[in-house]
Amino acid sequence: MSLRLEGVGLTHANGFQALHDIDLSITQGERVAIIGPSGAGKTSLLRLLGTGLEASAGQLQLLNGNPAVLRGRALRRLRSRIGLIHQSPPLPPRQRVVTAVLAGRLGQWSLLRSLISLCYPLDAAGARAALEPLDMQDKLFTRCDQLSGGQLQRVGIARVLYQRADLLLADEPVSAMDPVLADHTLNLLGKVAAERGISLVASLHAVDLALRHFPRIIGLRAGQVLFDLPAERVTQAELDQLYNNDSFSESVMDADPESVLPTVSAKAPRRCT
Numbered sequence: 001m002s003l004r005l006e007g008v009g010l011t012h013a014n015g016f017q018a019l020h021d022i023d024l025s026i027t028q029g030e031r032v033a034i035i036g037p038s039g040a041g042k043t044s045l046l047r048l049l050g051t052g053l054e055a056s057a058g059q060l061q062l063l064n065g066n067p068a069v070l071r072g073r074a075l076r077r078l079r080s081r082i083g084l085i086h087q088s089p090p091l092p093p094r095q096r097v098v099t100a101v102l103a104g105r106l107g108q109w110s111l112l113r114s115l116i117s118l119c120y121p122l123d124a125a126g127a128r129a130a131l132e133p134l135d136m137q138d139k140l141f142t143r144c145d146q147l148s149g150g151q152l153q154r155v156g157i158a159r160v161l162y163q164r165a166d167l168l169l170a171d172e173p174v175s176a177m178d179p180v181l182a183d184h185t186l187n188l189l190g191k192v193a194a195e196r197g198i199s200l201v202a203s204l205h206a207v208d209l210a211l212r213h214f215p216r217i218i219g220l221r222a223g224q225v226l227f228d229l230p231a232e233r234v235t236q237a238e239l240d241q242l243y244n245n246d247s248f249s250e251s252v253m254d255a256d257p258e259s260v261l262p263t264v265s266a267k268a269p270r271r272c273t
């Protein structure tokens with residue numbers, strides 16, 4: 001069992017309850033996409049699974065450990081086994097790509113080795129190997145503040161690949177990538193997870209990518225699981241219910257079509273002739 005949640009709730013520091021009574025089991029090796037409207041709680045759930053936030057109710061088991069009772073070295077060891085891919089990787093702007101990737105193993109190295117690696121890359125070949133499948137090897141010594149959003153996301157992914165985590169969590173991992181790169185990157189993550197027999201849990205706004213790359217889909221809405229289904233059983237009706245937004249659909253319905261259409265078509269990409 002990679003993870004199990006029983007009656008889990010999450011209340012943020014300001015008192016807002018982002019997750020309600022979540023029951024969920026993900027077995028070793030499963031690949032699961034979490035989809036749902038903006039504000040549904042996808043990031044909150046992934047941060048909880050990444051031990052960045054603590055559940056305010058219920059029980060959470062991660063890689064057979066209970067993060068709520070772990071402290072000090074035991075908690076650090078659990079964290080070092082979880083690879084968290086951020087939508088916007090929090091990388092120091094002046095850091096070189098090689099150092100950012102090698103930081104994936106800081107939690108597994110001794111303090112001395114970690115400090116040396118931060119100043120002098122001890123395993124540049126390992127970092128290059130992690131960057132290669134993402135076509136980023138030529139940026140090995142580039143500073144992070146000289147990368148595009150999609151390139152930064154790929155560095156964040158290379159860092160987690162280098163980490164060799166036992167559980168992969170990804171929050172909108174391809175949101176800044178073009179469609180071809182996004183497809184390639186999700187293929188790669190799925191392949192790595194399958195080869196290593198580890199679970200991959202990713203939040204995605206692109207429903208087509210979720211359905212294509214993940215065998216199991218969890219629909220999250222207003223902090224609750226609306227459905228948890230094999231990808232082939234997710235229907236259009238389920239998606240309509242998941243993304244239903246009364247305020248927007250009413251305002252679009254009420255609007256004069258003439259006033260809406262020109263705005264939409266003005267944004268649409270044009271074919272080259």
Ligand SMILES: Nc1ncnc2c1ncn2[C@@H]1O[C@H](COP(=O)(O)OP(=O)(O)OP(=O)(O)O)[C@@H](O)[C@H]1O
Pocket residue numbers: 012013014016017018036037038039040041042043044045
């Ligand atoms: N640190 C925080 N403090 C207080 N409320 C928060 C915090 N982080 C998120 N929230 C609230 O929790 C709810 C869920 O937010 P979350 O970021 O998990 O949603 P999401 O599904 O990832 O959204 P999006 O798709 O827009 O990224 C939102 O209403 C948000 O305002």
